Amino acid sequence: MDAPKEAQPTGEFTCQLCGLTAPYMYYGQKPPNTRSIVLLEEGYVMKDPFTPDKDKFLILGSHCSLCSRSVCVGTECSLFYSKRFCLPCVNENLKAFPLEIQEDMDKRKSQQKSFPCKKMDTRT
Template sequence: MDQPEFKSFSCCICGIEINYDYHGRAPPYHPKIVFLEDGYFRRDPFSKAFRPLFLGSHCGICGREVCAATTCSFFFSKRCCRPCCQANITAFPPEVQRELKRTSGVDSEAA
């Protein structure tokens, strides 16, 4: 199988830089999987089936690149970086606000 051409993805929160080989919703090396958001992917190097690893996406509010780590982003209909989650916490449903507070200490009083 041909070696993929890699480009670089960098998270605006944690600064991690990762090479990716596909950006979009349907990685070509696993045609039965379609994601709900455009994202950065690479083939899982530990899988013989070439499963896609989701690395991150763009924040749906500010547009910056953000990785999929729970400390950096949150997905609820679209991915948002944690600073945008905090700044817009009252726009989320109450159960999502509770989850955001639980996982990152985001406080709706501060928003």
């Protein structure tokens, strides 16, 4: 019996918003070596480099269901609400999303505005 082969990267995923790049092993909904896991979206998947367990994987990103651009799963780039949406598309179509999503986006905007302006407290 042959030993299972180590999965080799099939390509490189690039987020079109933040520029994150990473090699991916699989694109789809049923990552290899996962018994009964089915993802809710077709996504780019890589082997988890932080564990020797080959059944572990990381989801890198997917395509925005509105504009089709590749986006990572980072909260600064996209959100998943039954489908993957990039934040520019969410902001353009915010009224079409449920109130909870609208409120979450409002919180994100206020945090982004206050974060860069925060100054370190230099008092001693």
